[in-house]
Amino acid sequence: MLLDYGYFNIFQFINPYSRDKLVKWLRDEVAAVRRDYPGSPVSLVAHSLGTFLVARLIEEETAFSFDTVLFSGSIVNTDYDWSKYLDSYRVKYVANYMAKKDIWPALASYIVKGAGRAGVDGFESTHVSLFQHLHSKYGHSDYFNPHTFKELWLPKLVIPQRQVIETLSGLLVQAKTLLKTSPESGDCHVRVRMFYNAGDTTFRQFPGMHAATSKEVRYSEEELDYALTRESALGAVATCPPTFQAAFTTTPTEWSALDESQPTNGRGDLIAAVSARLFSISQPDAPAIGMVALEVLEAGDHNHAKQAVGAKPLVPKLSEYVVTACVGIQALFPEN
Known part of the structure:
Protein backbone atom coordinates (compact mmCIF):
# COMPACT_ATOMS: atom_id res chain seq x y z
CA MET A 1 0.00 0.00 0.00
CA LEU A 2 1.43 3.38 -1.06
CA LEU A 3 1.08 6.22 1.44
CA ASP A 4 1.59 9.63 -0.15
CA TYR A 5 1.69 12.81 1.93
CA GLY A 6 1.76 14.95 -1.22
CA TYR A 7 3.96 17.93 -2.05
CA PHE A 8 6.02 19.23 0.85
CA ASN A 9 8.20 22.28 0.18
CA ILE A 10 11.37 23.38 1.90
CA PHE A 11 9.56 25.96 4.06
CA GLN A 12 7.18 23.31 5.36
CA PHE A 13 10.15 21.01 5.92
CA ILE A 14 11.91 23.43 8.27
CA ASN A 15 8.66 24.21 10.10
CA PRO A 16 8.31 21.84 13.11
CA TYR A 17 4.52 22.26 13.18
CA SER A 18 4.26 21.10 9.56
CA ARG A 19 6.40 18.06 10.35
CA ASP A 20 4.28 17.28 13.42
CA LYS A 21 1.19 17.39 11.23
CA LEU A 22 2.74 14.82 8.87
CA VAL A 23 3.62 12.52 11.77
CA LYS A 24 -0.01 12.64 12.87
CA TRP A 25 -1.09 11.88 9.29
CA LEU A 26 1.22 8.85 9.20
CA ARG A 27 -0.03 7.67 12.60
CA ASP A 28 -3.61 7.75 11.30
CA GLU A 29 -2.70 5.94 8.09
CA VAL A 30 -0.87 3.14 9.93
CA ALA A 31 -3.74 2.82 12.40
CA ALA A 32 -6.12 2.41 9.46
CA VAL A 33 -3.95 -0.34 7.93
CA ARG A 34 -3.81 -2.17 11.24
CA ARG A 35 -7.58 -1.87 11.58
CA ASP A 36 -8.24 -3.12 8.03
CA TYR A 37 -5.77 -6.01 8.30
CA PRO A 38 -5.97 -7.18 11.93
CA GLY A 39 -3.24 -9.60 12.97
CA SER A 40 -1.20 -9.09 9.79
CA PRO A 41 2.46 -8.02 10.09
CA VAL A 42 3.05 -4.43 9.03
CA SER A 43 6.28 -3.34 7.33
CA LEU A 44 7.30 0.18 6.31
CA VAL A 45 9.45 1.28 3.36
CA ALA A 46 10.44 4.94 3.63
CA HIS A 47 12.57 7.37 1.63
CA SER A 48 14.04 10.76 2.56
CA LEU A 49 11.54 12.74 4.66
CA GLY A 50 9.52 9.54 5.04
CA THR A 51 12.35 8.03 7.09
CA PHE A 52 12.22 11.00 9.47
CA LEU A 53 8.46 10.54 9.90
CA VAL A 54 8.75 6.78 10.49
CA ALA A 55 11.50 7.26 13.08
CA ARG A 56 9.32 9.80 14.92
CA LEU A 57 6.32 7.47 14.73
CA ILE A 58 8.26 4.56 16.26
CA GLU A 59 9.51 6.80 19.06
CA GLU A 60 6.13 8.32 19.89
CA GLU A 61 3.56 5.61 19.19
CA THR A 62 4.41 2.77 21.56
CA ALA A 63 1.29 0.80 20.65
CA PHE A 64 2.60 0.19 17.14
CA SER A 65 4.99 -2.63 16.22
CA PHE A 66 6.47 -3.39 12.82
CA ASP A 67 7.93 -6.39 11.07
CA THR A 68 10.50 -4.81 8.73
CA VAL A 69 11.48 -1.15 8.46
CA LEU A 70 13.39 -0.33 5.30
CA PHE A 71 15.07 3.05 4.71
CA SER A 72 16.77 4.67 1.73
CA GLY A 73 17.97 8.26 1.53
CA SER A 74 17.52 8.46 5.29
CA ILE A 75 17.68 11.84 7.02
CA VAL A 76 17.39 10.29 10.49
CA ASN A 77 20.08 11.08 13.04
CA THR A 78 22.91 8.55 13.16
CA ASP A 79 22.51 8.09 16.93
CA TYR A 80 18.93 6.85 16.63
CA ASP A 81 18.67 4.00 19.13
CA TRP A 82 17.50 1.07 17.00
CA SER A 83 18.72 -1.44 19.59
CA LYS A 84 16.06 -0.17 22.00
CA TYR A 85 13.25 -0.93 19.57
CA LEU A 86 14.74 -4.15 18.22
CA ASP A 87 15.39 -5.61 21.67
CA SER A 88 11.82 -4.86 22.72
CA TYR A 89 10.47 -6.35 19.45
CA ARG A 90 8.77 -3.06 18.59
CA VAL A 91 10.59 -3.57 15.29
CA LYS A 92 11.82 -6.99 14.19
CA TYR A 93 14.26 -6.00 11.45
CA VAL A 94 15.76 -2.81 10.02
CA ALA A 95 17.47 -2.31 6.65
CA ASN A 96 19.22 0.99 5.95
CA TYR A 97 20.35 1.51 2.36
CA MET A 98 22.92 4.30 2.14
CA ALA A 99 24.28 6.18 -0.87
CA LYS A 100 27.75 7.71 -0.82
CA LYS A 101 26.83 10.50 -3.26
CA ASP A 102 23.65 11.53 -1.45
CA ILE A 103 23.91 15.22 -0.48
CA TRP A 104 20.46 15.58 1.13
CA PRO A 105 21.08 13.93 4.52
CA ALA A 106 23.95 16.35 5.18
CA LEU A 107 21.81 19.32 4.14
CA ALA A 108 18.88 18.15 6.26
CA SER A 109 21.13 17.76 9.30
CA TYR A 110 22.10 21.45 9.02
CA ILE A 111 18.64 22.95 8.59
CA VAL A 112 16.33 20.68 10.59
CA LYS A 113 16.73 19.96 14.29
CA GLY A 114 16.82 16.23 14.91
CA ALA A 115 17.61 15.28 11.32
CA GLY A 116 20.84 13.51 10.49
CA ARG A 117 23.14 11.76 8.04
CA ALA A 118 22.09 8.10 8.43
CA GLY A 119 21.56 7.88 4.65
CA VAL A 120 25.29 8.41 4.14
CA ASP A 121 27.08 7.59 7.39
CA GLY A 122 24.75 4.88 8.69
CA PHE A 123 23.43 4.34 12.19
CA GLU A 124 25.84 4.06 15.12
CA SER A 125 23.67 1.40 16.75
CA THR A 126 24.85 -2.18 16.32
CA HIS A 127 22.39 -5.04 16.40
CA VAL A 128 22.17 -8.42 14.71
CA SER A 129 18.82 -7.33 13.20
CA LEU A 130 20.09 -4.01 11.85
CA PHE A 131 21.39 -4.32 8.29
CA GLN A 132 23.21 -1.45 6.58
CA HIS A 133 24.52 -1.27 3.04
CA LEU A 134 26.44 1.60 1.39
CA HIS A 135 26.41 1.93 -2.40
CA SER A 136 29.50 3.82 -3.51
CA LYS A 137 27.98 5.21 -6.73
CA TYR A 138 24.37 5.97 -5.78
CA GLY A 139 22.77 9.32 -5.03
CA HIS A 140 19.62 10.22 -3.08
CA SER A 141 17.01 8.40 -5.19
CA ASP A 142 19.08 5.94 -7.21
CA TYR A 143 17.80 2.93 -5.27
CA PHE A 144 14.47 3.41 -7.04
CA ASN A 145 14.98 0.97 -9.89
CA PRO A 146 13.59 -2.48 -10.84
CA HIS A 147 16.72 -4.32 -9.68
CA THR A 148 16.49 -2.83 -6.18
CA PHE A 149 12.78 -3.51 -5.87
CA LYS A 150 12.88 -7.09 -7.15
CA GLU A 151 16.19 -8.39 -5.86
CA LEU A 152 16.95 -6.34 -2.73
CA TRP A 153 13.77 -5.00 -1.17
CA LEU A 154 10.97 -7.41 -2.07
CA PRO A 155 12.77 -10.49 -0.62
CA LYS A 156 13.33 -8.56 2.60
CA LEU A 157 9.64 -7.84 2.94
CA VAL A 158 8.38 -11.42 2.46
CA ILE A 159 10.92 -13.33 4.57
CA PRO A 160 11.00 -13.12 8.40
Whole structure:
Protein backbone atom coordinates (compact mmCIF):
# COMPACT_ATOMS: atom_id res chain seq x y z
CA MET A 1 0.00 0.00 0.00
CA LEU A 2 1.43 3.38 -1.06
CA LEU A 3 1.08 6.22 1.44
CA ASP A 4 1.59 9.63 -0.15
CA TYR A 5 1.69 12.81 1.93
CA GLY A 6 1.76 14.95 -1.22
CA TYR A 7 3.96 17.93 -2.05
CA PHE A 8 6.02 19.23 0.85
CA ASN A 9 8.20 22.28 0.18
CA ILE A 10 11.37 23.38 1.90
CA PHE A 11 9.56 25.96 4.06
CA GLN A 12 7.18 23.31 5.36
CA PHE A 13 10.15 21.01 5.92
CA ILE A 14 11.91 23.43 8.27
CA ASN A 15 8.66 24.21 10.10
CA PRO A 16 8.31 21.84 13.11
CA TYR A 17 4.52 22.26 13.18
CA SER A 18 4.26 21.10 9.56
CA ARG A 19 6.40 18.06 10.35
CA ASP A 20 4.28 17.28 13.42
CA LYS A 21 1.19 17.39 11.23
CA LEU A 22 2.74 14.82 8.87
CA VAL A 23 3.62 12.52 11.77
CA LYS A 24 -0.01 12.64 12.87
CA TRP A 25 -1.09 11.88 9.29
CA LEU A 26 1.22 8.85 9.20
CA ARG A 27 -0.03 7.67 12.60
CA ASP A 28 -3.61 7.75 11.30
CA GLU A 29 -2.70 5.94 8.09
CA VAL A 30 -0.87 3.14 9.93
CA ALA A 31 -3.74 2.82 12.40
CA ALA A 32 -6.12 2.41 9.46
CA VAL A 33 -3.95 -0.34 7.93
CA ARG A 34 -3.81 -2.17 11.24
CA ARG A 35 -7.58 -1.87 11.58
CA ASP A 36 -8.24 -3.12 8.03
CA TYR A 37 -5.77 -6.01 8.30
CA PRO A 38 -5.97 -7.18 11.93
CA GLY A 39 -3.24 -9.60 12.97
CA SER A 40 -1.20 -9.09 9.79
CA PRO A 41 2.46 -8.02 10.09
CA VAL A 42 3.05 -4.43 9.03
CA SER A 43 6.28 -3.34 7.33
CA LEU A 44 7.30 0.18 6.31
CA VAL A 45 9.45 1.28 3.36
CA ALA A 46 10.44 4.94 3.63
CA HIS A 47 12.57 7.37 1.63
CA SER A 48 14.04 10.76 2.56
CA LEU A 49 11.54 12.74 4.66
CA GLY A 50 9.52 9.54 5.04
CA THR A 51 12.35 8.03 7.09
CA PHE A 52 12.22 11.00 9.47
CA LEU A 53 8.46 10.54 9.90
CA VAL A 54 8.75 6.78 10.49
CA ALA A 55 11.50 7.26 13.08
CA ARG A 56 9.32 9.80 14.92
CA LEU A 57 6.32 7.47 14.73
CA ILE A 58 8.26 4.56 16.26
CA GLU A 59 9.51 6.80 19.06
CA GLU A 60 6.13 8.32 19.89
CA GLU A 61 3.56 5.61 19.19
CA THR A 62 4.41 2.77 21.56
CA ALA A 63 1.29 0.80 20.65
CA PHE A 64 2.60 0.19 17.14
CA SER A 65 4.99 -2.63 16.22
CA PHE A 66 6.47 -3.39 12.82
CA ASP A 67 7.93 -6.39 11.07
CA THR A 68 10.50 -4.81 8.73
CA VAL A 69 11.48 -1.15 8.46
CA LEU A 70 13.39 -0.33 5.30
CA PHE A 71 15.07 3.05 4.71
CA SER A 72 16.77 4.67 1.73
CA GLY A 73 17.97 8.26 1.53
CA SER A 74 17.52 8.46 5.29
CA ILE A 75 17.68 11.84 7.02
CA VAL A 76 17.39 10.29 10.49
CA ASN A 77 20.08 11.08 13.04
CA THR A 78 22.91 8.55 13.16
CA ASP A 79 22.51 8.09 16.93
CA TYR A 80 18.93 6.85 16.63
CA ASP A 81 18.67 4.00 19.13
CA TRP A 82 17.50 1.07 17.00
CA SER A 83 18.72 -1.44 19.59
CA LYS A 84 16.06 -0.17 22.00
CA TYR A 85 13.25 -0.93 19.57
CA LEU A 86 14.74 -4.15 18.22
CA ASP A 87 15.39 -5.61 21.67
CA SER A 88 11.82 -4.86 22.72
CA TYR A 89 10.47 -6.35 19.45
CA ARG A 90 8.77 -3.06 18.59
CA VAL A 91 10.59 -3.57 15.29
CA LYS A 92 11.82 -6.99 14.19
CA TYR A 93 14.26 -6.00 11.45
CA VAL A 94 15.76 -2.81 10.02
CA ALA A 95 17.47 -2.31 6.65
CA ASN A 96 19.22 0.99 5.95
CA TYR A 97 20.35 1.51 2.36
CA MET A 98 22.92 4.30 2.14
CA ALA A 99 24.28 6.18 -0.87
CA LYS A 100 27.75 7.71 -0.82
CA LYS A 101 26.83 10.50 -3.26
CA ASP A 102 23.65 11.53 -1.45
CA ILE A 103 23.91 15.22 -0.48
CA TRP A 104 20.46 15.58 1.13
CA PRO A 105 21.08 13.93 4.52
CA ALA A 106 23.95 16.35 5.18
CA LEU A 107 21.81 19.32 4.14
CA ALA A 108 18.88 18.15 6.26
CA SER A 109 21.13 17.76 9.30
CA TYR A 110 22.10 21.45 9.02
CA ILE A 111 18.64 22.95 8.59
CA VAL A 112 16.33 20.68 10.59
CA LYS A 113 16.73 19.96 14.29
CA GLY A 114 16.82 16.23 14.91
CA ALA A 115 17.61 15.28 11.32
CA GLY A 116 20.84 13.51 10.49
CA ARG A 117 23.14 11.76 8.04
CA ALA A 118 22.09 8.10 8.43
CA GLY A 119 21.56 7.88 4.65
CA VAL A 120 25.29 8.41 4.14
CA ASP A 121 27.08 7.59 7.39
CA GLY A 122 24.75 4.88 8.69
CA PHE A 123 23.43 4.34 12.19
CA GLU A 124 25.84 4.06 15.12
CA SER A 125 23.67 1.40 16.75
CA THR A 126 24.85 -2.18 16.32
CA HIS A 127 22.39 -5.04 16.40
CA VAL A 128 22.17 -8.42 14.71
CA SER A 129 18.82 -7.33 13.20
CA LEU A 130 20.09 -4.01 11.85
CA PHE A 131 21.39 -4.32 8.29
CA GLN A 132 23.21 -1.45 6.58
CA HIS A 133 24.52 -1.27 3.04
CA LEU A 134 26.44 1.60 1.39
CA HIS A 135 26.41 1.93 -2.40
CA SER A 136 29.50 3.82 -3.51
CA LYS A 137 27.98 5.21 -6.73
CA TYR A 138 24.37 5.97 -5.78
CA GLY A 139 22.77 9.32 -5.03
CA HIS A 140 19.62 10.22 -3.08
CA SER A 141 17.01 8.40 -5.19
CA ASP A 142 19.08 5.94 -7.21
CA TYR A 143 17.80 2.93 -5.27
CA PHE A 144 14.47 3.41 -7.04
CA ASN A 145 14.98 0.97 -9.89
CA PRO A 146 13.59 -2.48 -10.84
CA HIS A 147 16.72 -4.32 -9.68
CA THR A 148 16.49 -2.83 -6.18
CA PHE A 149 12.78 -3.51 -5.87
CA LYS A 150 12.88 -7.09 -7.15
CA GLU A 151 16.19 -8.39 -5.86
CA LEU A 152 16.95 -6.34 -2.73
CA TRP A 153 13.77 -5.00 -1.17
CA LEU A 154 10.97 -7.41 -2.07
CA PRO A 155 12.77 -10.49 -0.62
CA LYS A 156 13.33 -8.56 2.60
CA LEU A 157 9.64 -7.84 2.94
CA VAL A 158 8.38 -11.42 2.46
CA ILE A 159 10.92 -13.33 4.57
CA PRO A 160 11.00 -13.12 8.40
CA GLN A 161 14.37 -11.39 8.63
CA ARG A 162 15.02 -11.62 12.34
CA GLN A 163 14.33 -15.36 12.58
CA VAL A 164 16.67 -16.05 9.67
CA ILE A 165 19.57 -13.97 10.97
CA GLU A 166 19.17 -15.46 14.44
CA THR A 167 19.34 -18.94 12.89
CA LEU A 168 22.49 -18.02 10.96
CA SER A 169 24.06 -16.49 14.08
CA GLY A 170 23.26 -19.65 16.03
CA LEU A 171 24.90 -21.67 13.29
CA LEU A 172 28.05 -19.58 13.67
CA VAL A 173 28.17 -20.27 17.41
CA GLN A 174 27.75 -24.02 16.83
CA ALA A 175 30.50 -24.08 14.21
CA LYS A 176 32.95 -22.05 16.27
CA THR A 177 32.32 -24.22 19.35
CA LEU A 178 32.96 -27.36 17.32
CA LEU A 179 36.18 -25.99 15.80
CA LYS A 180 37.51 -25.22 19.28
CA THR A 181 37.51 -28.95 20.03
CA SER A 182 40.44 -29.24 17.60
CA PRO A 183 43.73 -27.64 18.73
CA GLU A 184 44.75 -27.10 15.11
CA SER A 185 41.58 -25.35 13.93
CA GLY A 186 40.32 -23.77 17.13
CA ASP A 187 41.31 -20.24 16.09
CA CYS A 188 39.75 -20.44 12.64
CA HIS A 189 37.25 -17.80 11.59
CA VAL A 190 33.76 -18.76 10.44
CA ARG A 191 31.24 -16.96 8.30
CA VAL A 192 27.88 -17.89 6.86
CA ARG A 193 25.50 -16.45 4.30
CA MET A 194 22.25 -17.23 2.56
CA PHE A 195 21.52 -17.13 -1.15
CA TYR A 196 18.14 -17.04 -2.87
CA ASN A 197 17.09 -18.14 -6.35
CA ALA A 198 16.80 -14.97 -8.41
CA GLY A 199 15.56 -16.87 -11.46
CA ASP A 200 17.25 -17.81 -14.73
CA THR A 201 19.41 -20.32 -12.81
CA THR A 202 21.06 -17.47 -10.93
CA PHE A 203 21.48 -17.24 -7.17
CA ARG A 204 22.23 -14.00 -5.34
CA GLN A 205 23.28 -13.15 -1.83
CA PHE A 206 20.19 -12.44 0.26
CA PRO A 207 20.67 -8.83 1.43
CA GLY A 208 21.69 -8.70 5.08
CA MET A 209 21.50 -12.46 5.60
CA HIS A 210 25.14 -13.05 6.51
CA ALA A 211 27.26 -13.15 9.64
CA ALA A 212 30.90 -13.66 10.61
CA THR A 213 32.82 -14.40 13.80
CA SER A 214 35.34 -11.64 13.11
CA LYS A 215 35.51 -8.28 11.35
CA GLU A 216 38.54 -9.62 9.49
CA VAL A 217 36.45 -12.02 7.44
CA ARG A 218 33.27 -10.05 6.88
CA TYR A 219 32.00 -10.30 3.33
CA SER A 220 33.27 -7.62 1.00
CA GLU A 221 30.99 -5.58 -1.26
CA GLU A 222 32.25 -7.64 -4.21
CA GLU A 223 31.33 -10.88 -2.47
CA LEU A 224 27.88 -9.67 -1.48
CA ASP A 225 27.14 -8.52 -5.03
CA TYR A 226 28.33 -11.81 -6.51
CA ALA A 227 25.89 -13.55 -8.86
CA LEU A 228 26.15 -17.32 -8.55
CA THR A 229 25.46 -19.25 -11.74
CA ARG A 230 25.85 -22.91 -12.63
CA GLU A 231 28.99 -22.09 -14.60
CA SER A 232 30.65 -20.12 -11.81
CA ALA A 233 29.75 -22.79 -9.26
CA LEU A 234 31.25 -25.58 -11.33
CA GLY A 235 34.33 -23.51 -12.02
CA ALA A 236 34.72 -22.36 -8.42
CA VAL A 237 35.91 -18.95 -9.58
CA ALA A 238 36.07 -15.54 -7.90
CA THR A 239 34.45 -15.75 -4.47
CA CYS A 240 32.64 -19.01 -5.14
CA PRO A 241 33.71 -22.14 -3.24
CA PRO A 242 33.10 -25.40 -5.09
CA THR A 243 30.49 -26.42 -2.55
CA PHE A 244 28.16 -23.85 -4.09
CA GLN A 245 27.36 -26.50 -6.67
CA ALA A 246 24.79 -27.69 -4.11
CA ALA A 247 22.47 -24.93 -5.30
CA PHE A 248 22.11 -26.64 -8.65
CA THR A 249 21.54 -30.21 -7.49
CA THR A 250 18.71 -32.08 -5.82
CA THR A 251 20.97 -33.73 -3.27
CA PRO A 252 20.49 -32.47 0.29
CA THR A 253 24.05 -31.25 0.71
CA GLU A 254 27.54 -31.18 -0.69
CA TRP A 255 30.73 -30.20 1.02
CA SER A 256 34.46 -30.05 0.51
CA ALA A 257 37.34 -29.70 2.93
CA LEU A 258 40.23 -27.86 1.34
CA ASP A 259 43.88 -28.44 2.21
CA GLU A 260 47.18 -26.73 1.48
CA SER A 261 47.27 -28.14 -2.06
CA GLN A 262 44.03 -26.33 -3.01
CA PRO A 263 44.29 -22.91 -1.41
CA THR A 264 42.88 -20.84 -4.29
CA ASN A 265 39.41 -22.33 -4.84
CA GLY A 266 37.51 -19.15 -4.14
CA ARG A 267 39.84 -17.63 -1.49
CA GLY A 268 43.39 -18.30 -0.47
CA ASP A 269 42.47 -18.43 3.21
CA LEU A 270 39.57 -20.85 2.77
CA ILE A 271 39.99 -23.97 4.93
CA ALA A 272 36.63 -25.66 4.47
CA ALA A 273 33.24 -24.90 3.02
CA VAL A 274 29.86 -26.48 3.65
CA SER A 275 26.60 -25.75 1.88
CA ALA A 276 23.05 -27.05 1.87
CA ARG A 277 20.16 -26.13 -0.34
CA LEU A 278 16.85 -24.60 0.67
CA PHE A 279 13.89 -26.14 -1.09
CA SER A 280 10.14 -25.78 -1.17
CA ILE A 281 8.56 -28.04 1.45
CA SER A 282 5.67 -28.74 -0.90
CA GLN A 283 8.02 -29.46 -3.84
CA PRO A 284 11.19 -31.06 -2.44
CA ASP A 285 12.31 -32.33 -5.84
CA ALA A 286 12.04 -28.93 -7.51
CA PRO A 287 15.08 -26.69 -8.08
CA ALA A 288 16.49 -25.10 -4.95
CA ILE A 289 14.89 -21.85 -3.81
CA GLY A 290 18.03 -20.87 -1.96
CA MET A 291 21.15 -22.07 -0.20
CA VAL A 292 23.06 -21.60 3.04
CA ALA A 293 26.85 -21.65 2.79
CA LEU A 294 29.28 -21.81 5.72
CA GLU A 295 33.00 -21.15 5.30
CA VAL A 296 35.88 -21.84 7.66
CA LEU A 297 38.77 -19.43 7.09
CA GLU A 298 42.30 -19.57 8.41
CA ALA A 299 43.36 -17.33 11.25
CA GLY A 300 46.17 -14.91 10.51
CA ASP A 301 49.74 -16.01 11.22
CA HIS A 302 48.66 -19.66 11.48
CA ASN A 303 49.68 -22.62 9.38
CA HIS A 304 47.10 -23.21 6.66
CA ALA A 305 47.95 -26.91 6.27
CA LYS A 306 47.66 -27.65 10.02
CA GLN A 307 44.35 -25.83 10.28
CA ALA A 308 43.02 -27.77 7.28
CA VAL A 309 44.05 -31.07 8.85
CA GLY A 310 42.31 -30.09 12.09
CA ALA A 311 39.13 -28.95 10.35
CA LYS A 312 38.73 -31.82 7.91
CA PRO A 313 37.36 -34.43 10.38
CA LEU A 314 34.83 -31.87 11.61
CA VAL A 315 33.34 -31.14 8.19
CA PRO A 316 30.62 -33.86 8.34
CA LYS A 317 29.41 -32.45 11.67
CA LEU A 318 29.49 -28.93 10.26
CA SER A 319 27.39 -30.23 7.39
CA GLU A 320 24.80 -31.56 9.86
CA TYR A 321 24.62 -28.14 11.49
CA VAL A 322 24.04 -26.42 8.15
CA VAL A 323 21.34 -28.88 7.09
CA THR A 324 19.56 -28.42 10.45
CA ALA A 325 19.70 -24.63 10.04
CA CYS A 326 18.25 -24.97 6.54
CA VAL A 327 15.35 -27.04 7.82
CA GLY A 328 14.52 -24.27 10.29
CA ILE A 329 14.82 -21.54 7.67
CA GLN A 330 12.71 -23.44 5.15
CA ALA A 331 9.80 -23.41 7.57
CA LEU A 332 9.89 -19.59 7.46
CA PHE A 333 9.44 -19.31 3.70
CA PRO A 334 5.90 -18.74 2.46
CA GLU A 335 4.79 -21.55 0.17
CA ASN A 336 4.24 -20.68 -3.47
